[in-house]
Amino acid sequence: MSDYVMTVQDKVESWLQDVHIDEETKRELRSLENNPAELEDRFYKDLEFGTGGLRGVIGAGSNRMNRYTVGRATQGFAAYLLATAKTSDSVPSVVIAHDSRHFSPEFALEAALVLAGNGIAAKLFRSLRPTPQLSFTVRRLHADGGIVITASHNPPEYNGYKVYNASGGQLVPHEAEQVIAHIRQVESFAQVKRLTREEAEAKGLLVWLDEAEDEAFAGTVASVSVNPELLRSGAGKDVVIVYTPLHGTGNGPVRRVLDKLGFSQVHIVPEQEQPDAEFSTVKSPNPEEREAFKMAIELGRKTCADILIGTDPDADRMGAVVRTKSGEYEILTGNQSGAILMYYMLSQLKEKGKLPENGAVVKTIVTSELGAEIARHYGLTVFNTLTGFKYIGEKMNEFEKSGSYTYVFGYEESYGYLAGNYARDKDAVVAASLISEAAAYYKQQGKTLMDVLEDIYREFGYYREALSSITMKGKDGVAKIGALMTSWRVSPPDSINGFTVTEVLDYSLGLDGLPKENVLKFLLDDGSWFCLRPSGTEPKIKFYFAVKGSSDDDAKARLASLQEQVLSRANS
Structure with a gap:
């Protein structure tokens, strides 16, 4: 050789x-x-599978998103599906959805035609649909897998390719490793089997999904409401909502579900309503950032909105901005929205006697402990997973199979939430409906969601969190990120921010039964922590910070000092 x-x-x-x-x-x-x-x-290099698939800049080349890298990945996925098929008596099937990005429809069709070339039925949405609807539809149609073409909230020059298993969850490592092994066997594009659209349709291997799937998804999401009696009484009519889909896939589904639940005062940001692959009204179509809500805040002031909601391009992340008593608007962090959703849901379920005795909440290792405190207060068991909703979905499957726990809620600090058992990925549609429901409930009590958050802090403690990132692009960037992780791993600090580092959790060793991942978490003796994690989808390293203070001002001061000292070392 x-x-x-x-x-x-x-x-x-x-x-x-x-x-x-x-x-x-x-x-x-x-x-x-x-x-x-x-x-x-x-x-x-070849564009690599990160967290569940491919993501990269669009263009020609092996390290770019194009129809050839999509075709090669799909050929590998097809080989994996055929090798692991439960039975040879039926034709395997895969559901495919896409977002509003450049070439998303073309990449989705390319994936469908390659699947068809391998004798696998591709069930393709005719136009853009949210990622959580893809997860739901894989389960509803008992498909063998799913593909969604999206780059989430990345800049316009990016696109991506996420792969789902038969449970509707993104591939977890042991599945992804098998798919990658099959992809590597595709050494030339001549090995990619492909039918034309006409051939695939004639053979029944390209099936177009219709609006029945939209109605099924919206009806299921609406059924997750924890206080339907409140909404039937007309409480939703009193809440003024501003919603922006940020040029993405959430427009139809979010509006459909809010309408089903009786929210009649929903104002859409007109400039951001329609799909736009350039996301021309924002620097980044990311509901984690206040800048993305600039137009929504302007409309909120005109309409005196109680809550502003934004969803990212594939509608799996939801950000919320709430009006304070003074009439100003304050953006909630992912951890704060998660705490409010958890508190509202669990308190309502307890009041109605519907809290399961074996209830469970699942969060990631970089998510605030505030939600965990709330969950334990209501008698639920808390499980931690690695970063990535695929791990939360995997935990849901474990519960469903064993019957050991009843899943109630799962979330991650990066604005991803899921209530209900209908999907295996985060869903901005259900998050939007539930936070609107919470706003309606508390408005009847004369409270804003900021008042509720202050109530939560007073009861459970003043938690504050932050995320910082250092971007290092290209081949050199990969090496620099690796060197940075090695430095912190080999020479961890004895103290930070005036507090002793009591423990270093190196998840590359496979801690707590979790898969191995290149993540370091440092615990301090005042109860605060920080974490280093290279992104699986972007050329950056992420720094997570969390503190608990005696007051909100104390927590903010502790957080700022911790950030400053950690980033000072990282940049030195």
Whole structure:
């Protein structure tokens, strides 16, 4: 066997000579012949599976999102499905959805035609749909898997490809490793089996999904309400809501569910209502950032809205901004929204005698302990998972299979929430409906959601959290992130912020029965903690911080000092 390793120039030339690659792609590569740095970045590696699939900048090259990298990944996924099929008596099926990004419809169709070329039925939505609806539909149609073309809240030049298993959850590591192994066996595009659209439709291997799936999803999400009597009494009519889909997939589903629940005063930010692959009204279509709510806040002031809701392009993350007693608007962090949702749901279920005796809440290791405190207060068991909702979905499957616990709520600090057992991924649609319901309930008591959050702090403690990121792009960035993690792992600090580091949790060792992951968490003797985690989908390293103070001001001061000292070392 030869030890020959292809250079970047070899890879470029192989694409230029490949008869399976179209001329437009080749022209794009030829236009870069005097830009070796760009070609290096496009070809120094193959676009890799991160958290559940591919994500990258759109363009020609093995390290880019294009129809060829999508086709190769789909060929590997198809081989995996055929190798693991439960029975050979029926045709396997995969549900496919896509968001509003550049080339999302084209990539979705390409994946469908490759699946069809492998004898797998592709069930494809005709237009954009939310990621959680994909998860729901995989389960509803008893499909063998799912694919969604999305890059979540990344900048416009990105797109992505997420893969789902038969339970409707993103692939967990042992599944992803098998898919990756099959992808690696696809050494040339000649190995990618593909039908034309006409052939796939004629063979019944390309099936177009209709609005029946939309109604099923909306009806199921609406049924998750924990206080339907309140809404039937008309309480939803008193709440003024401003909603922005940020040019993404949430517009139809969120409005449909809010309408079903009786929320009649829903104002849509007109400039951000329609799909727009450039996300031209925002710097980033990310409901975690206040800037994304600028237009919603302006409309909120005009309408005296009680709550502003934003969903990211694939509608799996929900951000909320609430009006204070003074009439100003304050954006909630993911941890704060999660605490409010948890507190509202559990208090209502307890009041109605519907809290399960074996109830469970699942959160990630970088999510605030405030939600855990609330859950334990109401007698629920709290489970921690690694970052990524796929792990929460996996826990839900364990509960369902064993009957040991009843899943009630799962969430992560990055604005992802799921109540109900109908999906295995975070759902901004149900989060939007439940936080609107909470706003209606507390408004009847003369309270804003900020008042409720203050009540929670007084009862459970003043928790504050923050997230900072350092971006390191390209081949050099990967090496720098690796070196940074090694430095903190090999030489951890003895103290930070005037407090002793009591424990270093290195999740690369597989702690607490969790899969191994390159994450470091440092616990301090005042109860605060911070965590280092390279992103699985973006060229950055993330720093998570959490403190608990004696008052809100004390917590804010502790948090600012902790951030400053950790980031000072990281940047030195």
